[in-house]
Amino acid sequence: MEKIVVVGANHAGTACINTILDNYKDKEVVVFDANNNISFLGCGMALWIGKQIAGAEGLFYSNKEILTGKGAKIYMETKVDCIDYDNKKICATDKDGNKIEETYDKVILATGSLPITPRIEGMELENVQFVKLYQNAAEVIEKLKDDSIKHVTVVGAGYIGVELAEAFKRNGREITMIDCADTCLSGYYDRDFTEMMTENLKQNGVQVVFNEMVSKIVGNGKVEAIVTDKNEYKTDMVVLCIGFRPNNELGKDSLELFRNGAYIVNKRQETSIKDVYAIGDCATVYDNSIKDTNYIALATNAVRSGVVAAHNACGTDIQSIGVQGSNGISIWGLNMVSTGLTLEKAKANGYDAITTEFEDLQKPAFIEHKNEKVKLRIVYDKNTRVILGAQMASREDISMGIHMFSLAIQEGVTIDKLKLLDIFFLPHFNQPYNYITMAALTAK
Template identity: 70%
Template sequence: MSKIVLVGANHAGTAAVNTILDNYENNEVVVFDRNSNISFLGCGMALWIGEQIKGPEGLFYMTKERIEEKGAKVHLETEIQHIDFEKKVVKAVNKNGEVINETYDKLILATGSLPISPKIKGSNLENVQFVKLYQDAQKAIELLPNKDIKRVAVVGAGYIGVELAEAFQRCGKKVTLIDAAESCLTRYYDSEFRKKMEDNLRNKGIDLQFNQMVSEIKGDTKVEGVLTDKGEYDVDMVVLAIGFRPNTDIAKDSLETFKNGAYKVNLNQQTSKEDVYAIGDCATVYDNSIQDTNYIALATNAVRSGIVAGHNVCGTKLESIGVQGSNGISIYDLKMVSTGMTLEVAKSRGYDAESADWADLQKPEFIEDDNTEVMVKIVYDKATRRILGAQMASSIDISMGIHMFSLAIQEQLTIDKLKLLDIFFLPHFNKPYNYITMAALSAK
């Protein structure tokens, strides 16, 4: 019998505790989380804000009560004050000020990530928002009926920023999307895909302002505008979606960390201390596209890491098979998915990379209804021919295609293996020469 303490109970922590309780008996499991809820699907916040779903209820898939029914003890609204790694004791303080000292045999850190808070003048003004937690989204929604809030600036044009720009526009707000980069979604897509998303956003009236840094949020008590190094924008609300950093302050001086501060873990999710594991956004991953350690904060990675750690703390040896950073976005019905490296990223990492590109109708031309164009781009290494990444875009759900590319990267498949891949044909689904094989055949 082991005593297992988990710190953090969102996606990674929930996956770990369920793995332990569902598969192993006679362990004592204690869970701490500083929030008042667990398992909140933050990726659904924009849907809630944009009124595309009825409410937040479906964004929770686990509760404190259900975990406790399985046999764990759960402390919510409880802050970790200190971890003594030598004596194996976690010190915490709950919302009532009570001190809890919990010993452990195995410790799992699932402390997640924190939004980057830029040191900008005016960032403490009323109507300046982060959107990370359930409470953040709830506050944003409470502000939306305010007739004085007509114009919203979203700072940061990554996935969350783009999704929020759509959400606020759907609520009738005039939206300005600002980013220091030259475009939106720069980490995930090459220029032709980013251009497609930019046109999509502009067509809905969203004002795109790139290549500029926010220097000040203007106002006396409430937001009145945003000042950048290239212009000034009159807005009534500012949403900061600049990015996230690993939440590792509690143990960064005791455990080995990655260059960005994330806990460095092996394929068993172990940290530099044998009985301490780290999972989710606070930990590193093994990235199959670069074949090295990396940091990729995604809910899917968090869940997988929780499963791996859950089995290992109970004595079952299980190694991660690595990740590719597979991801996707759907904005005004434009669906874009990617996995692995973009061509730009691959070249910046020193690969002699090339891409095979193809755009075609999904089905034969004689299928007049429900037939749309699909874009696909396969990034590969010219020397080894190994697939490094892929991107796809369409108005239809093309996500299964990116799953195949994810597996191809994981298994180090070459671009040439895709050229004669057995992809079935039926006019209802695709063309005899499928866009995936056609892209592969175009590889030099």
């Protein structure tokens, strides 16, 4: 019986393991994971910290018992020390120090990503926190039972930083959010959208600090202040959210790497070594918006990559159709979604990019109850007219609209194709000449 070893059992790994177990009964599946839990939904940590959900129980969708019940052999709390790719052998150590060896026919790396740790003074102080794993969130929540922690500083204004700023504020703390960039969410939105979110944070009591670089954290045993290149801020806890890096420890000396250290894979999730696959945050993706290899760490991408790798490792030829980096965020009722490239990113990737945009009420003006404005921006190539990206913001739930733009980028649809697109109308939902139609019709 062919043996497939999966190293890592979070989103990508779990999707991969389930796909093999559910579809290929002739395969032996062995799993290694260094953690003591499986399938934790990290996207729910901010909701947990912010007391918007009752607890962490619903943030797990699988466990060791479920997977072993399907026939997998699971090593939990077991760290893989090395992989001998030439002899197809894995060496690991469990929590009791026991050495384990497993051979494989094929191996799938799902080692995920690790928080970027800044090299600054004061990192060893109590109440300097990362929020990545279940244990990290649980530790933070336990510490927040201490009423002396009145102020929390979040370092980083990406998705996780913004979500945690809201979460800690909802938890009753005073919040400062610091970033060296000049705006928040800059990787996903153009400036007029990011300014909407910045103003939203300010209106809800978050102190927003941009264009400042953290230089050190100070305190006597515990955090007392955080120092930037321009100012000092008194605080009781520092939460670092400055990004993640691919966890490539097991293959960095053997496999071909992307510029950020991720394993380079093809559309079958195959690495540069035969019978070795990589999935999730440790691997690259094919980005349809730039028509090239890229790194986009999202849980949705991880799950899809796990499914693709599982089928290919088991002999079924399936290729990824690529991704657009579709994403979304909701902070104090302001909903923002995007896909593909911002205008700035499109130009940086060599496109002669321009935009068309439109802002209007979601429903006809005579609908007076719960009828909010929607802002839409579409980025497209001036010469080919092909859609490259889209951004939407509203206090309405407009999230489903971004799926159409994701498909448009995937399929190379032009902005002109949207002008007479058959979009239904009903006053309960939208306008007859809605913002999508109008943005397309007014495109240059």
